[in-house]
Amino acid sequence: MRFLRYLLMASAFYSAQASAECLTRGTGDMGIIIERAAGSVQVVDRSTHQALFRVEGLGDLSHASAVYSRDERYAYVFGRDGGLTKVDILCGKITHRVVQGGNSIGGAISQDGSLIAVSNYEPGGVKIFSSQDLTLVADIPATAVNSEKRAKTVGLVDAPDQRFVFSLYDTGETWVVDMTDPAKPQIQKNLNVGKLPYDGLITRDGRYYIAGLFGQDGLALLDLWHPEKGTRLILQDYGKGEQKLPVYKMPHLEGWAMAGNRAFLPGVGHHQVLVVERGDWNPVGKISVHGQPVFVMARPDGRQIWVNFAFPDNDTIQVIDTESLKVIKTLKPGKGALHMEFAPRGEEVWISIRDKDEIQVYDTRSLELIHSLPVDKPSGIFFTSRAHTTGL
Structure with a gap:
């Protein structure tokens, strides 16, 4: 009995030591920043504009993105090399990786x-994993x-309704996968949606x-309330009658903007933002x-649209007023x-400036730079509020 009691006490001690290394706090004002060249992420405190942890060993993050668990504790990072990594942001460590x-x-x-x-380029297709332990x-x-x-x-x-939606670039299709029964995925295939779908978005x-x-x-539109009607x-x-310009970087539709009843979308091959x-x-x-716009993003209240651009204009950010539909500010944060x-x-916007190795934070009311944070070749910025938003 005495030995058993000792083991229990020792176990409790080591558990306490392990948990002492983790933060005891809420996660609502936290996030991660991708360090694309180093294969690492920084865990940050959005309120204090400080880094909390640096987590290494995430592989090729040259085109990385992330989503969050519903409790906002875990970030799932998608690497370009096929890596899927689960990161505990309160402990600053990897828990699972495949x-x-x-x-x-x-x-x-x-x-x-x-x-x-x-979503995979090679081999083409989608793989679905358990969020608990990343088993297939x-x-x-x-x-x-x-x-x-x-x-x-x-x-x-x-x-909604436990579905995933994606498109097939080479064959011009959009598929809807119902995962209500994970053992028997139900797939609806929409064929001939258009030539070379390169990215997709879903309304909030x-x-x-x-x-x-x-x-x-x-663009190809699918109404998920009536998927049986197919895309249109x-x-x-x-762009009819207009000459397209060379496309140096494909626009990212995931960062599209809705303001009121209007959508703001990047024009492919044009120096324009479309209003729909x-x-x-x-x-x-x-x-x-x-x-050439890459990200066209709305401030959460829809009052402004912030736009960044492909090379060679990737040193510039422009702010559009959604009422007048005019550019009200041109910023030059760096290459x-x-x-x-x-x-x-919506009181702040964080912008990654890769060639300066920093994050810049702007006040969206004054449109002035208010903070900066050193980050090694930063790219994607993902706050935990995404955990509660469809499509992010």
């Missing part, structure tokens, strides 16, 4: 938080392009999925901007202004 593909391009977490889906739950191969290759999967998002209410098309003008083309006359009326999805305006993330209530 390399599930050869070339990956983002992922999503299910509505109930139990499943993590990963389902393997969904994409359509074969030839005997040696499957279509690249892109634009993967979560949707989870109703509409939109795929951008690189091979033709327009919208904005197919955009939700409902009939007809264009209502075009806003000329400094360069490699890659990613932006708003505070949940």
Whole structure:
């Protein structure tokens, strides 16, 4: 009995020591920043503008993204090398990691938080894992392009009713996967949605999925309330009669903007932001901007749109007023202004400046720089508030 009591006491002691290394606090004002060249992430405190941990060993993060568990404690980081890594942000450590593909391009977490889906270029398809321990739950191969290759999967998002939606770049398809029964995924395939869908987005209410098309003008729209109706083309006359410019970096539709009943989208091959009326999805305006837009993002209250640009104009950020549809501020934060993330209530925006090895924080009311934070070759910024937003 005495020996057993000793073991219990020792176990309690070591558990306390382990937990003492972790933070005891809420996670609502935390986030991670991708250090793309180093294969690491910084865990940050958004309120104090400070780094809390640096977590290494996440592989190739050259095109990394992340989602959060429902309790905001765990970040799931998707690496370009096929790595899926679960990070405990309160302890600053990796809890699980798998390399599930050869070339990956983002992922999503299910509505109930139990499943993590990963989109793969190689081998083409989507793999779905348990969020608890990253064990494989389902393997969904994409359509074969030839005997040696499957279509690249892109634009993967979560949707209501325990669904995932993604597009197939090479074959022009959009698939909806219902994971209500993880042992028997139900797949609805929408064929011939358009040429070369390169990315996708979902409206915050989870109703509409939109795929951008690189091979033709327009976008493919799928109403997830009525998926049986299939996709339809919208904005197919955009750019008609205009010469397209070289595309140095594909726009990211995930960072699209909704303000009121209007959507603001990057124009592919044009130095313009498109303004589209939700409902009939007809264009209502075009806003000329400094360069080729990459991210077009709305401040959470919809009052402003912040836009960054592809090379060679990636030293510039422009702010658009959504009422006047005019550019009200042009900022020059430095080369490699890659990613932006708003505070949940919109008082700040954090911007990664790759070539300066820093994060810059701007006050969205004064449009002035108020803080900076050293980060090694930063790219994506992901705050824990994303845990409660469809499609992020």
